[in-house]
Amino acid sequence: MKLTKAKLLEMYEMMVRIRTFEENVKELFKAGLFPGWTHVCIGEEAGVVGACFALRKDDYMASTHRGHGQCIAKGMSLKGMMAELMGKVDGVCKGKGGSMHLGDISVGAMGGNAILGAGAPIASGAALSAKTRGTDQVALAFFGDGASNQGAVHEAMNIAALWKLPVIFVCENNQYGISVSQAKHTPIKDIATRAAAYDMPGFVVDGNDVVEVYQAAEKAVKRARAGEGPTLLECKTYRWRGHHEGDPNQGARYRTKDEIAVWKKKCPIAKLEKHLLKNKIATSKKMAAISADIDKAIDDAVAFAAKSDFPKLEEMYEDVYTLEEEIR
Amino acid sequence: MREITYCDALNEALRQCMTEDERVVVLGEDIGTYGGIFQVTKGLQEEFGPDRVVDTPISEAAFIGASVGAALTGMRPVAEIMFIDFTTVCMDMIINQMAKMHYMFGGKGRVPMVLRTNIGAGRGTAAQHSQSFHSLYMHTPGLYVATPSTPYDAKGLLIEAINNDNPVVFVEHKRLYTTNGPVPEESYRIPFGQADVKREGTDITIVATHALVISAMEAAEEAEKEGIAVEVVDPRTLVPLDKETILNSVKKTGRLLVADEDTRTCGVAAEISAIVAEEAIYYLKAPILRNTSPDTPVPFSPPLEQAYMFGKEKILESIKSLMAYA
Numbered sequence: 001m002k003l004t005k006a007k008l009l010e011m012y013e014m015m016v017r018i019r020t021f022e023e024n025v026k027e028l029f030k031a032g033l034f035p036g037w038t039h040v041c042i043g044e045e046a047g048v049v050g051a052c053f054a055l056r057k058d059d060y061m062a063s064t065h066r067g068h069g070q071c072i073a074k075g076m077s078l079k080g081m082m083a084e085l086m087g088k089v090d091g092v093c094k095g096k097g098g099s100m101h102l103g104d105i106s107v108g109a110m111g112g113n114a115i116l117g118a119g120a121p122i123a124s125g126a127a128l129s130a131k132t133r134g135t136d137q138v139a140l141a142f143f144g145d146g147a148s149n150q151g152a153v154h155e156a157m158n159i160a161a162l163w164k165l166p167v168i169f170v171c172e173n174n175q176y177g178i179s180v181s182q183a184k185h186t187p188i189k190d191i192a193t194r195a196a197a198y199d200m201p202g203f204v205v206d207g208n209d210v211v212e213v214y215q216a217a218e219k220a221v222k223r224a225r226a227g228e229g230p231t232l233l234e235c236k237t238y239r240w241r242g243h244h245e246g247d248p249n250q251g252a253r254y255r256t257k258d259e260i261a262v263w264k265k266k267c268p269i270a271k272l273e274k275h276l277l278k279n280k281i282a283t284s285k286k287m288a289a290i291s292a293d294i295d296k297a298i299d300d301a302v303a304f305a306a307k308s309d310f311p312k313l314e315e316m317y318e319d320v321y322t323l324e325e326e327i328r
Numbered sequence: 329m330r331e332i333t334y335c336d337a338l339n340e341a342l343r344q345c346m347t348e349d350e351r352v353v354v355l356g357e358d359i360g361t362y363g364g365i366f367q368v369t370k371g372l373q374e375e376f377g378p379d380r381v382v383d384t385p386i387s388e389a390a391f392i393g394a395s396v397g398a399a400l401t402g403m404r405p406v407a408e409i410m411f412i413d414f415t416t417v418c419m420d421m422i423i424n425q426m427a428k429m430h431y432m433f434g435g436k437g438r439v440p441m442v443l444r445t446n447i448g449a450g451r452g453t454a455a456q457h458s459q460s461f462h463s464l465y466m467h468t469p470g471l472y473v474a475t476p477s478t479p480y481d482a483k484g485l486l487i488e489a490i491n492n493d494n495p496v497v498f499v500e501h502k503r504l505y506t507t508n509g510p511v512p513e514e515s516y517r518i519p520f521g522q523a524d525v526k527r528e529g530t531d532i533t534i535v536a537t538h539a540l541v542i543s544a545m546e547a548a549e550e551a552e553k554e555g556i557a558v559e560v561v562d563p564r565t566l567v568p569l570d571k572e573t574i575l576n577s578v579k580k581t582g583r584l585l586v587a588d589e590d591t592r593t594c595g596v597a598a599e600i601s602a603i604v605a606e607e608a609i610y611y612l613k614a615p616i617l618r619n620t621s622p623d624t625p626v627p628f629s630p631p632l633e634q635a636y637m638f639g640k641e642k643i644l645e646s647i648k649s650l651m652a653y654a
Contacts, residue, residue: 060397060401062397091434092433092434092436093432093433093434093436094434094435095434096431096432096433096434097432097433097434101432101433103429103432103433103434103436103437104433104436105400105401105433105436105437106436110397110400110401110437111400111429111432111433111437113425115420115424115425118393118420118421118424118425120393121389121390121391121392121393121394121396121397121421122393122394122396122397122400122425123397124390124393124394124397125393125394125395125396125397125398125399125400125401125405126397126398126400126401127397128394128397128398128403129397129398129401129402129403130401132353132379132380132398132403133402133403139397151389152389152390152393152420152421155385155387155389155390155393156389156390156393156394158385158387158390159384159385159387159390159391159394162385163382318435319430319431319434319435320430320431320469320470321430321470321472321494322430322435322438322493322494
């Protein structure tokens with residue numbers, strides 16, 4: 001399918017938005033503004049955006065511990081996310097979830113899961129729900145190459161294929177499960193090969209090429225909406241940063257500086273920029289303006305989050321259960 | 329009132345909920361034409377079709393996870409796990425997902441699902457089909473835990489569980505499935521957190537769960553012959569726990585025996601004992617006693633399994649030992 005210029009620009013804008021968000025997160029984490037852990041997706045934006053752009057707002061998406069980009073692409077509020085990362089009461093989860101558990105069902109974000117692979121059965125359940133309710137919604141589950149070895153992922157693929165559920169399994173293969181490379185954790189070269197075991201289509205795409213990812217994801221979504229069942233999409237990509245911020249990864253323990261440098265040259269944003277310029281879809285000036293707008297939006301989000309209060313201590317006891325009074 | 333079995337009461341609850349609310353779907357292993365290992369779902373697939381009564385592969389993580397996802401998106405799934413022992417293979421889905429979603433996402437998103445399962449030894453099925461570790465779910469914030477002991481409670485609590493917007497672990501008991509009792513034909517709900525005083529008495533309180541409620545009632549009858557008035561309190565739900573009824577009973581009788589089939593350490597009985605020790609110790613005339621399973625796996629050999637289990641006799645013995653304190 002040919003992509004319109006407008007769509008390409010939107011994708012570009014979204015990738016820059018995610019990159020800028022993550023660059024800010026990196027710095028704010030260093031400055032001590034975020035408690036706990038944070039995992040950024042710099043270098044992996046094309047897979048995130050290509051996959052999410054194939055979805056509608058009312059479709060479902062299960063995100064991962066490295067899920068900031070996934071949530072932004074699904075439409076979560078930047079202000080709400082930034083406040084959540086700081087543990088503030090105006091966060092999308094009122095400060096109870098944090099970086100690894102961003103969820104907002106109103107935009108179809110079913111929740112970030114820090115248990116690797118757990119989103120696959122949950123997304124399959126959302127798909128089962130859509131099918132039972134007779135809607136044409138689909139559900140997308142992100143997981144990494146490491147998580148692809150979790151039993152829950154295989155169980156989910158089996159039921160999704162068996163019941164022809166509208167699920168898109170998206171493996172963001174960044175080639176490492178924390179420090180263990182794919183060669184050390186998986187005997188096969190392509191995770192997508194595993195689709196064959198469940199009699200569903202499996203595609204390997206260049207995870208740094210947003211157009212390629214989008215086109216494959218769109219095909220998968222179309223198939224899902226038509227009631228033909230799930231697809232496994234593997235996006236080959238690379239994370240530029242360590243597993244988490246503060247991970248002394250940069251060429252030290254488990255991968256080389258040369259390897260990181262090679263992948264930085266394959267930057268998904270630079271790749272799209274080149275395409276936009278070459279095809280006269282956008283000028284450098286236009287792209288600079290997009291960047292400036294995003295910088296402002298993110299500065300606003302940071303300012304909003306900084307000003308927001310921490311939750312009151314008694315809020316610890318709220319939301320453990322849904323109270324009957326709330327329902328009525 | 330007509331009498332039906334605990335199993336049929338559960339079946340009727342499911343049928344009525346499925347008739348009233350099309351969001352209710354049932355998932356599990358062998359629950360379709362087979363009717364479930366204990367026949368709780370018999371006839372449901374025939375009546376509601378395979379899309380609402382779903383035979384699943386042997387993939388507990390997949391179908392409990394899918395129930396969480398379906399619940400978050402507008403359904404009311406009721407999943408059956410054949411034995412509580414098998415919940416261990418999907419512990420992540422229960423403890424990290426089903427229980428935590430609502431809290432982790434700041435109250436956005438609800439997980440109105442029921443996980444039905446069962447406990448109980450006595451069928452010679454050894455250490456992996458006979459366990460009673462329902463305390464584990466009582467221990468997990470975010471879950472409600474129902475433990476029906478009679479057909480009446482089974483139906484009313486299950487209908488409440490299905491209509492409740494919180495995730496519920498609904499713990500049935502193997503030996504109770506064939507017991508009979510009066511059950512209204514119409515649909516009714518028993519609110520969670522309301523203990524039932526199954527028998528009133530002034531000398532000793534027995535807080536008993538599941539099949540031990542029956543044993544406690546039998547022991548109470550025997551004790552009555554010796555002039556001991558036993559009060560039997562059945563919490564019916566462990567979460568929320570009706571502390572008030574338990575404490576009021578203990579304040580009245582001054583003696584407490586807790587009878588629960590889980591193993592001893594960190595079990596239901598330990599928790600209830602601790603609550604009473606903290607909040608009503610000055611009302612006690614005697615130490616608190618616990619009747620529980622021993623801290624061992626369930627053994628296979630029949631004499632060993634019989635020794636592992638307990639009922640009326642042990643409870644009666646405990647009643648007498650508590651009555652020795654003036």
